[in-house]
Amino acid sequence: MAEHVCPVWVGYLLSSPLRKLIQNPQKILPPHVKPGMTVVDIGCAMGFFSIPMAGMVGPKGRVVCVDIQEKMLQSLKKRAVKAGVDAAMAYRLCANDSFGLEDLDQGVDFILASAVAHEVPDPARLFTETRRALKPGGRFLLCEPAGHVSRQQFQDTVEQARACGYRVVDSPGIGRSHAVLLEK
Numbered sequence: 795m796a797e798h799v800c801p802v803w804v805g806y807l808l809s810s811p812l813r814k815l816i817q818n819p820q821k822i823l824p825p826h827v828k829p830g831m832t833v834v835d836i837g838c839a840m841g842f843f844s845i846p847m848a849g850m851v852g853p854k855g856r857v858v859c860v861d862i863q864e865k866m867l868q869s870l871k872k873r874a875v876k877a878g879v880d881a882a883m884a885y886r887l888c889a890n891d892s893f894g895l896e897d898l899d900q901g902v903d904f905i906l907a908s909a910v911a912h913e914v915p916d917p918a919r920l921f922t923e924t925r926r927a928l929k930p931g932g933r934f935l936l937c938e939p940a941g942h943v944s945r946q947q948f949q950d951t952v953e954q955a956r957a958c959g960y961r962v963v964d965s966p967g968i969g970r971s972h973a974v975l976l977e978k
């Protein structure tokens with residue numbers, strides 16, 4: 795695991811309903827997530843975004859929730875059961891050297907990576923593996939916390955995404971974040 799992975803107690807803070815005042819999943823995600831889609835939440839933690847996405851994809855879609863910490867996924871599962879969306883979820887504990895998306899090869903409509911790229915030791919691998927999983931024209935919303943990640947660091951990450959074949963199609967405004975919408 796990378797040295798600076800978000801501790802589990804921060805996972806609880808990130809799941810606070812108060813966060814919706816700054817980053818409301820019901821405003822951020824609907825332009826990208828539609829019924830029946832297969833979506834992936836990389837570094838899902840306890841599901842601040844994955845659980846609302848499950849509501850958006852509906853019974854015919856699915857949300858693949860990927861995290862490197864088992865405790866995050868365990869807490870997410872409990873929350874998803876409580877929210878009535880467990881059936882739409884696939885929980886995946888990934889390894890340090892693989893996000894474990896191989897079986898999704900060109901089958902994913904949308905990927906979210908919120909506040910995780912700066913924790914990933916090899917961002918090029920993030921972009922290569924996610925791009926392989928996306929359908930042609932599939933999109934990837936990359937956002938990073940503005941207080942924690944400088945504008946320059948974010949630009950460097952976006953350049954890595956470009957070098958891996960992504961195209962930048964938008965820069966959506968997301969509270970206290972740097973964000974870009976990438977397209978395969």
Ligand SMILES: C[S@@+](CC[C@H](N)C(=O)[O-])C[C@H]1O[C@@H](n2cnc3c(N)ncnc32)[C@H](O)[C@@H]1O
Nearest residue numbers: 800808837838839842861862863908909910913
């Ligand atoms: C700061 S939290 C963000 C959680 C969530 N995306 C959000 O916006 O609320 C970062 C999450 O990414 C996970 N993570 C860190 N490195 C990872 C990696 N290499 N692969 C998958 N998940 C990772 C951490 O375990 C943690 O749950």
